[in-house]
Amino acid sequence: MSFFNKVFASVGIGAATVDTKLEKDTLVPGEEVSGIVEIKGGNIEQQVDEIYLSIHTTYIKESNDKKYTETGVVDKFRLTDRFTVQPNEKKEIPFSFRLPSDTPLSIGRTRVWVATGLDIKNAIDPSDKDYLKVIPNPLMEAVFESISSLGFKLREAECEQAPYRLRRRLPFIQEFEFVPVSGAYRGRLDELEVVFFPTSSTEMDIVMQVDRRARGLGGFLAEALEMDETNVRLTVTSSDIPTMKQKIQSVIDRYS
Template sequence: MFKKLLSSIGIGAATVDTRLEESACVPGGTLNGVVHIKGGSTEQSVDRIYIFFNTLYKHEVNDKTTYSTFTIEKILLNEAPFMIGPEEVKEIPFTIDVPFNTPISVSQSKSWIETGLDIAQAVDPKDEDSILVKPNQAQQVVLDVLDDIGFRLKKADTEMLPARHRSGRLPIAQELEYSPNGTSYGRKLDELEVVMLQTESSLDLLIQVDKSVHNLGSLFADLTGTDESTHRLSYTNAELTSPERIRRDIEALIERSI
C-alpha cells in the first residue's frame, strides 16, 4: 500500500524513455522509434501512451515577445490500457508522420518529441527528445533558388499564421527572413520574408518584399509600413522540379515590388 502511495506522487513510479532510430527528419516524412517503459516499485495501469510533436512559436504577451510550446500533433499509440509490473520492461515500436509545415531547424526554430504515459491517480511520466528537421526535397529547391539569386538567411521564427492563409493547414508557420548578399538588390530592398506552405501535392510561397529607405518618400513608406508588399506563388509538385521557373517568378515579383 505504501509503495502505491509513493508511486502516485512519482516516487518509484513507472518511467518512459523514447528512443528514436535517428533524430533527423523532413516535413512529410516519417519518424521511427521505440517507447521504452520500465515499471516502478509497484504494478500500475498505463491507460494511454501519447506522442506529442511540439515546436516553439513566437508571440506577444503584454507587449513583450515570448516563445511558447505549440503541439503540432498529438498521437495515441496504444489501443487499450495495460498493466506494467514492478521492474517490468515493455517496448512499443512506432512510426509517425512528420506534419507538413513543421518548422525547419534553423535559427530560433526548435522542434521536439514529447512522450507521455497516462497513469490513473498518479503523476504522468514523460520524456522529451529533440529532433532535427531538415528541408524536404520541394523546400530545398526553393531554398537553393533564393541562395542562387543572392539572398542570405538572416533569421527564422515561427508565428501564428493569419486566418486567411490557413486553409486547413497548421495555424502556425515559419517565416524565413533573408537579406540581400552582395547583389544589386541590396540597394533596393532591406529584406525578403518567405513563408512556405506545403501539402502532399503542392507548395505555396508567401513572399513579402521590404524596400530600402533611400529618399524622403521611401522613408515615409518605411515609417508607415506601406513599403511591404506580399505576394503568393503556387506550385504543384511537378512544377517544383523546375528551379528556373521559380527563380524567374521570384525575380519578377521583386522587380515589380521595388
C-alpha cells in the first residue's frame, strides 16, 4: 500500500466518499424518513468506525447583546458498527427513521437538512448534506388556516434560542409571527406570535403571545414596560380541527 496514498487519504484526497439518497424529501414532522447511503471506497482500504445521520437546522442565539447564527442538532441516528471499505468498493446501506415531531418547519428563513457522516480514524471524515422540505401536519395546517381566516398574515418564521420557561428537548423554538392585515383585529393588535410544542402527530401545545396595540398615554406606558403582551397556552388535538378557528378566536378575544 503506497505511503503517499495513505497520506492523501488522510487529507481527503482519493479517500472514501458518501452519498445519501432519500426516498422523498418532503415530509411532515413525525413521518418516516427512508433511503440509502451509498459508500464508494477510495484508493486504499479504510476502516469506518460508524456511519451516522443527523438532522440539523440553524437558529438565532444571543450573547452579550449580540445575535449570531448557531447550527442545532434536532436528532442523530447511528446506522452501522465498525466495518472496512476496500479500494473502489461500493456499499449500499438502507436506513429508516422517524422525523422527530418537534422538527422545525421549512418556512421563512428556516432550513432543515440531513447530514451523513463517515467516522474514519486518522482521516477527514467524508460527509453529505441533503435538504428536507418539512411541511405542516394536518393539525398545524388547521391552526395556520384559522389564524389566516381571522385576518392575520405570516410576517416572519424563525428559530430562536428558547427562553428557559419554554425550553424542552431542544435549545431552540420556532416562532411564527403574524400581523393583522384585515378583520376585527386590525388596529387592535400589533402582532400575534405562535410557537408549537407537538406531543404527538394528533396533539400539541400552543403558546401564543397576544401583543395589544398601545392606546392612549396609559397604553404607550404599558407598551414601554412590555405589559401589553399576554402569553397564553392551550392544547389542541385532531378532534379540534373542525372548530379550530372558533377555539383560537376565543383565546385571542379573551386577551386582546
